[in-house]
Amino acid sequence: MSLWDAATAAAATGGHSAGDWAATGVSIDTRTLQPGDLFVALAAERDGHDFVAQALEGGAAAAMVSRIPEGVDAARCLVVDDVLPALERLGIAARAHTAAKVIAITGSVGKTTAKDMLRKALEGQGNIHAAVASYNNHWGVPLTLARMPADTDFAVIEIGMSAPGEIAPLTRMARPHVALITTIAPAHLEAFGVIEGIAHEKASIYEGLEPGGIAIVPVDVETAPILLAKAESCAARCLTFGEAETADLRLTDIRLSDEATILRLSTPEGERLVKLSVSGRHYAGNAVCALGAAEAAGADPTRAAMALSHWQPVEGRGQRERIQLSRTDDIAIELIDDAFNANPTSLAAGLEVLAATRPVRGGRRIAVLGDMLELGPDAEAMHAEVADLPSVEVIDVIHTSGPLMAHLRDALPGARRGLHRESAAELCRELPRTLRPGDVVLVKGSKGSKVSRVVDALRKLGQSVDGRG
Secondary structure, three states: OEEEEEEHHHHHHOOOOOOOOOOOOEOOOOOOOOOOEEEOOOOOOEEEEHHHHHHOOOOOOOEOOOOOOOOOOHEEEEEEOOOHHHHHHHHHHHHOOOOOEEEEEEOOOOOOHHHHHHHHOOOOOOOOOOOOOOOOOOOOHHHHHOOOOOOOOOOEEEEEOOOOHHHHHHHHHOOOOOOEEEEOOOOHHHHHHHHHHHHHHHHHHHOOOOOOOEEEEEEOOHHHHHHHHHHHOOEEEEEEEEEOOOOHHHHEEEEEEOEEEEEEEOOOOOEEEEEEEOOOOOHHHHHHHHHHHHHOOOOOOOHHHHHHOOOOOOOOOOOEEEOOOOOOOEEEEEEEEOOOOOOHHHHHHHHHHHHOOOOOOOOOOEEEOOOOOOOOOHHHHHHHHHHHOOHHHHHOOEEOOOOHHHHHHHHHOOEEEEEEEHHHHHHHOOHHHOOOOOOOOEEEOOOOOOOHHHHHHOOOOOOEEEEEE
């Protein structure tokens, strides 16, 4: 079934097409393009027009362009004035053509996890459309909307930001029925200066709510009054969550084991018990807001909780796997891959997960940490303060890389100081030979620290034999 044809896409974007074509998807990347996609020639690090011929040869139905590249069949081009605004108009048109309940998610930490949890919770209750990866910026949101089929029942849209003024236009584009904020934490402080600035920006997600819309608000953060004030001015109803006694969805108990998180939830309808097949206190908060959003969007809460119990984190966001070091013997290490991003809040959560593990065969709890970036002038102190976290007391060794993590290493007691190198690449060369069977290794850092290279190096030690949550 086609998603867009030449006539509807031209009408939506204000462009024109000389040919007659039908597209079953929308793509901006020839590396992930599927046959039948409409290729959108965005200009980013490279000009997408340079890849139009390759996209058409790879099976694209047509290409959205602002100029027809030399040698390309004009009949397979949708010509628009400017590609990014045209993509935005395509997304807006797709949003207008569906009766789906739309849920928008933002937050300093956990928005992608909450999005994936919500998608899992909604399974079996209708046709679900959600952003892939972290497509949450000025092109990711319109692209996600443009890919949405008209028969979608639930849409989950992730919205992010790196500078002031970015969220409001995106939420107005998405027009959510439910909008939620996972939490407010020190992230992107270089752009905002103070955490209150982050709260105001994140709260602008409520500005796009449809009439009668529901705002879901975290109340355990210091900036909760800012969030509540905005929510109350934009939403027909506010639903709060957290551990505070005033929360509508109140976490009354969280219990961690090596492979699960059990949470007890007090709601206006009574108590609920929810099990996650993954260990982590931070996952509990994400689960609560995801379940609250599912119910607010009209899903059955019991079915949502049952489906959520099967959720597993994706690569780079807390995924756990066993790296077998020998093909003949049961000699292995356990890897916790949380290398996609980091800030003080998410790092504390990751270390708590590591602290809750139970190494076997005399193994150790080991953290490999890369710099947390975009934290502003207090970045050095924020790194040093990690040494004071209670979870650090039960972690055996902390290896670090990067100039900021050097401040954590200096603050650690000598017994816990591991290797420190200026780059993750240097750490990769030396870390593997320090490990021993039974070790549990957490790898975490901001994407720009490139600490994910350590994950790749550890996987090369042996064969990853099973994924765990």
